[in-house]
Amino acid sequence: MPKGNAPFSLRIPQELLERLKAVARKNKRSTNRELEQMIEEYLARYEEDEKPH
Secondary structure, three states: OOOOOOOOOOOOOHHHHHHHHHHHHHOOOOHHHHHHHHHHHHHHHHHHHOOOO
């Protein structure tokens, strides 16, 4: 995977953004980093579930 961060614009409902910000504050992360962490965790679970058995 290439290093660095690619810019990505995301449109989400205001309520969802506020919830995300609250979680980020609780975890002492930026909103962007919190979302990145959530995506990383989700993809790890998804990839594990999709492995052939």
